[in-house]
Amino acid sequence: MWLPDLDGKSGPKYQSIALAIGESIASGSLKERDRLPPQRELAYQLGVSLNTVSRAYCEATNRGFLCGEVGRGTYVRVHGHLPSSNTGNGMMRTIDGPVDFTLNLPAHGNGAIALAETLETLKHSNALSSYLDYQTGNDLKRHTRAAASWISRLGFEASGDDIILTNGAQHAIMVALLAITRPGDVLLVEPMTYAPVKSIALHLGLILFAVEMDEGGLSPQALDAACSSTAAAVLYCLPTLHTPTTITMSSERRREIAEIARKHQLTIIEDDVFGFLQSHRPPPLAGFAPDLTILISSVSKCLAPGLRIGYIHAPKRLQRALRAAVNLSCWMPPPLMAEIASMWIEEGTADNLNEFQRIVARTRQKQAQQILDGHEVLSDPEGFHLWLLLPTHWRADTFRAAAEKSGVKVLTGETFAVEQNTAPQAVRLCLSHEISDERVNKGLGILAGLLAETSDPGLLVV
Numbered sequence: 024m025w026l027p028d029l030d031g032k033s034g035p036k037y038q039s040i041a042l043a044i045g046e047s048i049a050s051g052s053l054k055e056r057d058r059l060p061p062q063r064e065l066a067y068q069l070g071v072s073l074n075t076v077s078r079a080y081c082e083a084t085n086r087g088f089l090c091g092e093v094g095r096g097t098y099v100r101v102h103g104h105l106p107s108s109n110t111g112n113g114m115m116r117t118i119d120g121p122v123d124f125t126l127n128l129p130a131h132g133n134g135a136i137a138l139a140e141t142l143e144t145l146k147h148s149n150a151l152s153s154y155l156d157y158q159t160g161n162d163l164k165r166h167t168r169a170a171a172s173w174i175s176r177l178g179f180e181a182s183g184d185d186i187i188l189t190n191g192a193q194h195a196i197m198v199a200l201l202a203i204t205r206p207g208d209v210l211l212v213e214p215m216t217y218a219p220v221k222s223i224a225l226h227l228g229l230i231l232f233a234v235e236m237d238e239g240g241l242s243p244q245a246l247d248a249a250c251s252s253t254a255a256a257v258l259y260c261l262p263t264l265h266t267p268t269t270i271t272m273s274s275e276r277r278r279e280i281a282e283i284a285r286k287h288q289l290t291i292i293e294d295d296v297f298g299f300l301q302s303h304r305p306p307p308l309a310g311f312a313p314d315l316t317i318l319i320s321s322v323s324k325c326l327a328p329g330l331r332i333g334y335i336h337a338p339k340r341l342q343r344a345l346r347a348a349v350n351l352s353c354w355m356p357p358p359l360m361a362e363i364a365s366m367w368i369e370e371g372t373a374d375n376l377n378e379f380q381r382i383v384a385r386t387r388q389k390q391a392q393q394i395l396d397g398h399e400v401l402s403d404p405e406g407f408h409l410w411l412l413l414p415t416h417w418r419a420d421t422f423r424a425a426a427e428k429s430g431v432k433v434l435t436g437e438t439f440a441v442e443q444n445t446a447p448q449a450v451r452l453c454l455s456h457e458i459s460d461e462r463v464n465k466g467l468g469i470l471a472g473l474l475a476e477t478s479d480p481g482l483l484v485v
């Protein structure tokens with residue numbers, strides 16, 4: 024009989040049981056349509072009251088993990104439509120073919136169920152025709168209010184008046200750079216950065232300048248020096264769950280960075296796309312320098328990337344230019360998608376979906392810790408990715424090629440490096456996108472096997 028693993032869980036028992044149900048689904052030990060033990064029996068096995076188990080099942084149902092059928096018991100919900108074979112489409116989650124650790128995407132969660140319910144509700148809405156129309160500032164107010172309440176969960180008092188809707192975070196980055204830079208400007212970035220920023224900079228004629236990081240994230244001294252030597256006016260950075268290194272800047276470090284920015288009147292574009300994954304996190308940089316920071320968030324990692332909804336929270340003086348850049352690039356995000364995101368935020372569905380992503384991240388990071396034990400790894404218990412520093416006998420490119428030959432796809436630091444040949448010999452592994460724990464285990468096992476090899480086969484190739 025399945026029993027919840029309550030080890031290390033504190034707080035009310037019913038919540039621990041609900042959390043354990045989520046973890047078991049995430050790890051695959053409970054599968055779709057599995058029947059949960061009868062409440063009375065589980066209560067007996069755990070030595071808790073029947074009421075506790077009933078509340079736990081109710082909580083897990085509210086979180087979208089379970090469904091009950093009168094007279095037939097409680098079951099794990101079907102999460103939606105899983106791909107049944109390898110379609111060859113890189114973004115698809117496949118159940119065969121190579122294990123893909125290259126994509127920093129959320130887990131296949133309960134979103135499809137939530138979407139079905141939301142569409143059912145929307146079917147009866149009298150606002151349907153407005154979703155088919157261009158929307159104005161007033162129509163969008165409802166969404167900026169929802170966005171503000173969502174962003175405020177990050178530990179930062181956001182105001183709906185200061186929020187601009189975008190088609191996701193990538194669009195928001197493009198919008199910010201379109202609005203506040205001109206060709207020939209210097210853009211300060213971390214030495215390894217979100218790869219598309221390198222391409223956007225190239226297209227906009229920006230000159231990237233890498234500012235050193237240390238183990239705490241962006242170095243305040245290096246930023247100070249870079250501002251003085253380049254007279255740059257804009258910094259793009261990833262203070263939370265930096266990709267690829269996973270580093271999250273502490274509050275103290277954020278305060279220091281904000282002070283340097285203030286000294287040089289630097290505008291910060293803060294990419295906080297992973298911010299919702301951490302349950303305990305420092306406030307965004309925007310909290311330390313709201314007048315200087317364009318905070319970028321999106322629902323892609325915490326809810327679903329297909330919604331294509333992102334949020335910019337910006338100082339008043341920049342809002343006109345930012346709104347103009349949104350209009351210029353896409354007019355507005357699709358109103359129906361904005362409506363779904365806002366409904367999910369208002370109803371608490373977003374919190375539940377987000378929590379599911381954290382559960383998957385925690386489960387998979389634990390697996391990785393065990394399988395890669397003894398190797399140098401930078402990670403975060405609630406991050407999607409980890410940064411595997413290779414032993415000296417492996418070069419990143421030959422490791423990547425050897426891994427691919429063995430059926431595992433990874434990315435090397437070169438993908439993210441601003442200057443060529445400066446990336447450490449390391450690879451990024453994204454653990455959440457894969458459809459099952461078994462595939463993640465298999466992929467990690469293959470990589471552990473390669474790491475244990477004593478020589479780099481790539482170096483033997485002439």
Ligand SMILES: Cc1ncc(COP(=O)(O)O)c(C=O)c1O
Nearest residue numbers: 191192193194217296321323328
């Ligand atoms: C660091 C970072 N920023 C931004 C994005 C873009 O997110 P969105 O899907 O919201 O455009 C991604 C997506 O992978 C990302 O990893």
